[in-house]
Each structure stands twice: as C-alpha cells, then as structure tokens.
Amino acid sequence: MSECGTLKEKQSTQDMKQEGTVLIVDDNTDILIAAKLLLKKHYQQVLTTDNPFDIEAQINTQQIDVILLDMNFSQDAISGKEGFYWLQKIVAQDPSIVVLLMTAYGDIQLAVDAIKAGAADFIAKPWQNDQLLGAVAAAFAHAKDKQQVGKLTRQTQGLNQALNQSGGHQFSFLGQSPAMQTVFRTIERAAQTDANILITGESGTGKELAAHAIHQASMRHHNAFISLDMGAVSESLFESELFGHKKGAFTDAKSDKVGRFELAHQGSLFLDELGNLPLAQQATLLAALQNRQVTPVGGSKAISVDIRLICATNDNLQQAVDEGRFRQDLLYRINTIEIRLPPLRERAEDIPLLVDYYLAHFCQKYKRQLEVNPMDMQSLQAYPWPGNVRELAHAIERAVILSESEYLDISTVINTAARPSPSTDSKGRDNTQITDTFNLEEIEQRTVRAALKHYQGNVSSAAKALGLTRGAMYRRLDKYNL
Numbered sequence: 104m105s106e107c108g109t110l111k112e113k114q115s116t117q118d119m120k121q122e123g124t125v126l127i128v129d130d131n132t133d134i135l136i137a138a139k140l141l142l143k144k145h146y147q148q149v150l151t152t153d154n155p156f157d158i159e160a161q162i163n164t165q166q167i168d169v170i171l172l173d174m175n176f177s178q179d180a181i182s183g184k185e186g187f188y189w190l191q192k193i194v195a196q197d198p199s200i201v202v203l204l205m206t207a208y209g210d211i212q213l214a215v216d217a218i219k220a221g222a223a224d225f226i227a228k229p230w231q232n233d234q235l236l237g238a239v240a241a242a243f244a245h246a247k248d249k250q251q252v253g254k255l256t257r258q259t260q261g262l263n264q265a266l267n268q269s270g271g272h273q274f275s276f277l278g279q280s281p282a283m284q285t286v287f288r289t290i291e292r293a294a295q296t297d298a299n300i301l302i303t304g305e306s307g308t309g310k311e312l313a314a315h316a317i318h319q320a321s322m323r324h325h326n327a328f329i330s331l332d333m334g335a336v337s338e339s340l341f342e343s344e345l346f347g348h349k350k351g352a353f354t355d356a357k358s359d360k361v362g363r364f365e366l367a368h369q370g371s372l373f374l375d376e377l378g379n380l381p382l383a384q385q386a387t388l389l390a391a392l393q394n395r396q397v398t399p400v401g402g403s404k405a406i407s408v409d410i411r412l413i414c415a416t417n418d419n420l421q422q423a424v425d426e427g428r429f430r431q432d433l434l435y436r437i438n439t440i441e442i443r444l445p446p447l448r449e450r451a452e453d454i455p456l457l458v459d460y461y462l463a464h465f466c467q468k469y470k471r472q473l474e475v476n477p478m479d480m481q482s483l484q485a486y487p488w489p490g491n492v493r494e495l496a497h498a499i500e501r502a503v504i505l506s507e508s509e510y511l512d513i514s515t516v517i518n519t520a521a522r523p524s525p526s527t528d529s530k531g532r533d534n535t536q537i538t539d540t541f542n543l544e545e546i547e548q549r550t551v552r553a554a555l556k557h558y559q560g561n562v563s564s565a566a567k568a569l570g571l572t573r574g575a576m577y578r579r580l581d582k583y584n585l
C-alpha cells in the first residue's frame with residue numbers, strides 16, 4: 104500500500120515537472136550537487152558539468168533551454184572574466200539558450216556587465232532556494248519565447264523563399280469532362296483525410312494545381328503548402344533542402360536553414376517529379392516518412408514533423424519498381440490514394456472552357472479584345488496537345504500577342520500538320536476540317552452551321568464570328584436552308 108503510494112507520488116511529481124533541460128556549469132562539485140537536487144524536483148532534465156569546455160558538445164547533442172553558469176573557474180579568480188568568455192560562446196552557438204550567471208562575489212557592476220553581455224540574470228552564491236527557483240522559472244519562460252520567435256523567424260524566411268520560387272500566380276483548376284469531375288470528387292474526399300496522395304499524369308496535365316487543390320480542401324489549408332521539385336535538386340543539396348542544415352555544416356552553409364519538411368509542419372509537403380529521385384535518396388526520404396522526424400544536416404537533434412505528403416510524377420512508378428529504379432516500399436508509403444490526371448486529348452470537352460479562361464486571362468494581361476472563331480475552336484479541340492494544358496495556355500498567350508484582327512489567330516499557335524484528319528476523330532464530333540473537300544460552297548455551309556452551333560443558334564453572334572453582317576448571314580441561312 105505504502106509502496107504503491109510512493110510510486111504514485113513519484114509519478115505525479117514526474118508529471119508536474121516542467122519539460123525542458125537545464126545545464127549547471129560550475130567547478131565546485133558541492134554546488135553542482137546542491138543545485139541539481141533543488142532543480143530536479145521541478146525540471147525534467149538537469150545536467151551538470153564541472154568543465155566549461157563540455158558546454159559546446161552538450162548544446163550540440165540536445166536542446167538546452169537554460170544554463171546556470173559560474174563566473175570564475177580558475178582557483179582564486181574573482182574577475183568573472185571566464186564567465187563572460189563562456190557566456191559569449193554560448194550566445195554565439197545558440198542564441199535561444201537563456202544564461203543565468205552565478206558568482207560568489209556578486210557586485211552590482213558585474214551584474215550589469217553580465218546582463219549587457221547577454222545573460223538574463225545574475226545569481227549571488229550562496230543562493231536562497233526561492234530566489235534561485237524564481238530566476239530559473241523566469242529563464243525557462245524566456246527561453247520558450249525565444250525558441251518560438253526563432254522558429255517563426257526561420258519559418259518566415261523559408262516561406263518567403265518558397266513563395267518567391269513558386270512565382271506567386273495561381274490559376275483556377277478547371278474541367279467539365281466526366282474524367283475531371285471524377286478527379287475533383289476524389290480530391291474532395293481524399294483531402295478530408297491525412298492520407299498520402301500520389302498524383303500521376305503526363306507533363307502539363309495540372310498535377311501541381313491538383314496538389315494545391317488538395318491542400319486548399321483539407322483541414323490544413325490555414326498552414327503552409329510547401330513544394331519541392333525533386334528533379335531540380337542536386338544530389339548534394341537534397342538533404343539540406345528537405346531537412347535543413349546547421350550553420351557551418353558544409354562550406355556554403357553560412358547560416359541555419361529550415362528544411363522543407365519543417366516548413367510544411369502542420370501543412371502539406373508537395374514533392375514534384377518524384378520519379379527522378381536516385382535510389383540512395385529514396386532510402387533517406389523513406390526513413391524520414393516512416394519516423395515522421397528529420398535531423399538537419401550538421402545537427403544532432405531530431406525534429407518531429409506533422410505533414411500531409413502529396414507526390415507527383417509523370418513516370419510510371421510501378422514500372423520503375425519493376426525495372427529496379429524505384430523502391431517498392433517507398434511507393435507503398437506514398438500512394439495510399441492515387442489520382443490520375445487524364446491527358447487533354449482524352450477530354451476535348453474541356454478545351455473550350457480552358458481556351459476561354461486563358462484567352463480572358465491573357466487578353467487582360469496584354470490589353471487586347473479577341474474572340475475565337477468557332478471553326479478554330481473545333482480545330483483546337485481536334486489538336487492532340489502533347490504538352491497538355493501547359494501547351495494550350497502558352498499557345499493562347501502567343502496567339503493573343505500575335506493576332507492582328509479581332510479573332511484569335513490559331514495558325515500561329517498550333518502545328519496544322521499535327522491536327523488529325525476528320526476520319527481520326529473517334530468521338531464523333533461535328534468536325535469541320537476542310538481537308539476532305541475543296542468545294543467552297545460545301546465549306547461555307549459547314550462553317551455557317553458550326554458557327555450557329557457554337558453560339559447556340561444566336562445569329563448575331565455567329566455572324567460576328569464569321570465576319571458577316573446580319574443581312575449577309577440571313578442570306579446564307581436562306582440559301583442553305585438552315
């Protein structure tokens with residue numbers, strides 16, 4: 104019964120202890136023992152050393168919040184100079200640590216100088232227990248604030264960097280085809296979970312837009328969306344980019360850098376072009392994903408991270424696994440949900456929507472007023488767009504710049520030789536390509552029909568698109584019995 108009581112008491116004292124680490128540095132072992140006995144009742148970890156040369160290694164191996172530092176280490180020294188020396192070294196090594204200086208020869212001037220040099224407070228030995236506990240408690244509170252500020256500053260720097268690299272502009276993610284409607288529904292459902300998502304699809308199909316859409320639809324949307332193009336990261340910088348580095352970890356590491364994992368903490372991490380990752384780095388990435396922890400290059404403390412992982416590739420990863428280029432275990436970890444973005448040639452229904460959207464965008468950008476001729480829209484729909492939506496957006500931009508009339512000149516943007524002939528249009532669309540006839544009347548009749556269809560029977564709009572007056576348009580309707 105009493106043993107049980109003791110265990111419980113121990114447990115509850117353990118629970119009440121403040122999280123964190125205090126290091127006591129003094130050459131007098133009696134002082135070390137007395138201070139440790141007092142402080143270990145209140146703090147989870149109390150470390151001691153009688154050798155100030157140990158401080159650097161201690162800071163390197165764990166997160167230390169507060170250091171109680173003696174001012175005089177050599178026998179008979181009373182100037183406090185050594186204390187100042189070690190204080191400056193600590194501040195330079197990790198400015199988030201709060202230092203309390205201790206001396207048996209407390210005088211006001213020494214206290215003032217110590218605080219000017221970066222100490223938080225000054226404790227005269229022998230101390231009053233209450234006073235020491237009060238000073239250490241205040242130092243802990245200060246240390247937590249400093250750590251928070253340091254973290255936020257590094258995150259802001261990293262976020263600004265990431266934002267600058269992303270270029271800032273975000274287009275809407277559009278699609279009315281059944282295939283895209285399925286994609287949108289999967290995104291909505293998957294976004295509600297924290298499942299890892301793999302987005303596949305040819306280049307330019309919108310994988311990055313899909314990743315943004317997932318983040319926006321998720322509970323994490325208030326936090327960061329951080330992306331990294333694995334194809335653009337050199338092997339030597341891979342770990343530093345993902346996990347960060349400590350100042351001095353390698354020649355170019357001039358200051359601490361927060362890695363993408365840490366920046367994405369509580370948000371989403373988007374790893375693009377994952378298929379390009381060499382096998383050795385796949386192993387490193389897998390370990391970080393399994394442990395949900397990262398250690399910055401040159402650091403020794405692991406940092407826990409909470410991220411939703413979204414990966415994208417235009418490679419066939421299962422085939423890459425079969426060929427020994429990609430780790431099966433990594434594929435299992437990243438593809439809990441897989442979303443395939445169909446190429447544009449499989450969803451020609453989306454083309455008018457995308458053309459109109461990018462036409463409006465670039466007309467505004469270049470201060471133009473242009474329309475698409477309905478016949479041209481059909482050609483745009485029949486074109487196979489090997490570069491998918493990216494190619495389409497670039498094509499529209501080029502045409503907006505180069506078009507001389509009020510109609511978008513598509514001859515400048517698509518390679519006519521690449522357009523399929525009408526017989527290859529398997530979707531049975533009303534194909535008005537002129538390659539199957541040279542009869543002008545026939546061509547005119549088809550064109551008028553197509554314009555009317557596009558403008559849903561609106562004669563004025565169709566006439567305008569064809570460059571005809573309303574009267575000329577009606578004469579043709581009459582002539583062709585339309």
Ligand SMILES: Nc1ncnc2c1ncn2[C@@H]1O[C@H](COP(=O)(O)OP(=O)(O)OP(=O)(O)O)[C@@H](O)[C@H]1O
Pocket residue numbers: 274275276277278304305306307308309310311312313375415416417457492493496
């Ligand atoms: N459904 C869509 N609606 C509107 N714009 C789109 C759509 N899909 C792609 N785009 C546009 O096409 C361009 C390429 O998209 P994105 O970068 O997302 O493609 P990706 O599949 O990630 O390409 P890559 O594999 O080459 O990185 C972007 O300008 C994007 O805004």
